[in-house]
Amino acid sequence: MIKNKKAKWTVRALLLVGTVVSLYFVPWLLVKAWILPLPDTIQEQVDEAIGHGFEGMIVYVDEAGKPPAFYAGGWKNRENKIPADPNSLFKIASISKLYDAVAVTKLVSDGRLSLDKTIADYLPELVGRIENADKITLRLMIQHRSGIPNFTDAPNFWEAPTETYEEGLALILDKPANFEPGEDYEYCNTNYLLINKIMDDELGYGNFRFIQEEILTPLNLTNTYASLSEVNVADVMSGYHVGYPYDLKTNDYGMHATAEDVGTFLRALNDGSLFEPGEQEIYSSIYEYEHSGWVPGYQSFAKYHEDIDAVTVEFYSTTDPKLYNWNLSEIINNRIVKIIRKKN
Template identity: 65%
Template sequence: MTKKQRILIIRIVLLVGTAISMFFVPWILVRILITPLPDTVQEQVDKSIKYGLDGIIVYVDEAGKEPGFYAAGWKNRENKIPADPHSLFKIASISKLYDAVAITKLVHQGRLSLDKTLAGYFPELVGRIQYTDKITLRMLVQHRSGIPNLTDTPNFWIDPPASSQEALERVLDLPADFGPGKKYRYSNTNYLLISLLIEKVTGEDKFQFIKDEILDPLGLKNTFGSMNDENIDDVMSGYYVGIEEDIKAGDYGTKLTSMIASAEDVGIFLRALNDGSVFEDDEQEIYSSIYVYEHTGLMPGYQSIARYHKDIDAVVVMFVNTTDFEGYTWNIGTIVYNRVVRILRRQERS
């Protein structure tokens, strides 16, 4: 074994969190990483299906070039419908980027304050969530509130809440994970509260505000609040390793059901987010002070990555409709995504 190969294996061990023994390394990850990089994105996407992914979509927007659309595997495995790069997809936590932009716009409009406390916005939660008098809207957006993550509560995915209120009930009266502003810890509860706040201050459905303020100005017509807003057949099927049937119809609460979008719509939004065209006046300065410019998404049957790569001036969005309990498919998807970006960088240099 060469020195380079030894270093590569060490990196893989760190990646999958198994530093106890080389025996526990999932060798499929090693095989993917040491496989020579193919010449094209489509070749890499095709190869990904051999690694246990049911279906994959990749969208590439390189500045000065026509967008690239790539797909492989199944949109619907049972009916043998091939993956379609224009299919709708549950984008899960990528929606937090849209929420953060919505908050930015409401702050700019003077309808919200980043420094106002949770107690000020939701006095009914005083005594039910710790530190409501110290947790600010800024902390919620930045995942620095210390409020426990509702999706980590017992049986959340097995027995999902039927509504946003029921979801919130699962974390009420629980001790805080830490004091407000003391640490960073990702919590979906933060963004449930943000969704409720947007609706409280606007008097309308959160997605309607996002549509009016973000989607319509960008001309995005393939982004929806949930599957209830669009033909379910247009949505890519979702699969969980060990479960044979399609799980895309799973409903995790009316306010928790994922936004759906095409990869192209997500890519156009992400480009506008990064170049500032989604903002007006000093909105981008506000946004930059509170949130990030890229995101991933993960929920049963669906994983996604949306990032802008400044060095090649490219937005790359990847959707994969396969997840599992151990996280192997997430690691596989991450490696495939990184290899796609490497191919684009190599092409840029040539």
């Protein structure tokens, strides 16, 4: 995924440079962001977020009975001084797990996969290489209750992220389980690495094609893509990591989508219109209805707020070594929802 010499400096350099400054200043910024008077409008809150140090931000709001609203602030591309565009593509990172979980649900409903079959059933070559392969079911992997080590936690992973299933898998093979299957919860990207492989094997082709046919096309989502290779890079919002001098836009971290596409998907997920009869009951038994995502340079949040019947999607194009910007993002997200509630 590291495409050039400049990018090969990636995340060890950026994890070190500027950390001392961040440790001293950022906690006070969190306090400031929390106690500031609530702005009257979402755009004012976005502008305030840019003042807190985010290079760029996009917000999409879908309130029932109202046209969707779009907000943006800061830069789409800092170097070229291109203002943030609410229709830009963004690296949605782990929000993609919602799409994977829906795809599994549809395959289970069709009788093509079983939630109670194990890694040993689906990937017998991993017996003896992944501890408890005969006990870890598809259901446990979807729910992050497998106990499998997380391959993205491997030392220095983000300096040179893996590009293939085999490379990712090699980082955790023959390692002890973190806990017995079903006995605990630990967020783990390895679960979904394996789930995607299981879907590919069952389908006989890449599972994103299935996602496109069963989810994206019915919802008319034409701005959601499997990877950077499928898009015009100029359409992607730039991403920045504190202490690292280069734009991370050209690193391929998986799915790309606009905030509107993510919001439309999330609305359909929560109101059930995405599902055929019987599917929503399956989905509700295995996974959640909101998600967030993080990769270097990109933070994303997608949530449905039942009390106000509203979907919010927030994209932030700045990350930092200590994840202070993650905490800052959550403060800003909560303030955006307060503004919506106040208006109502």
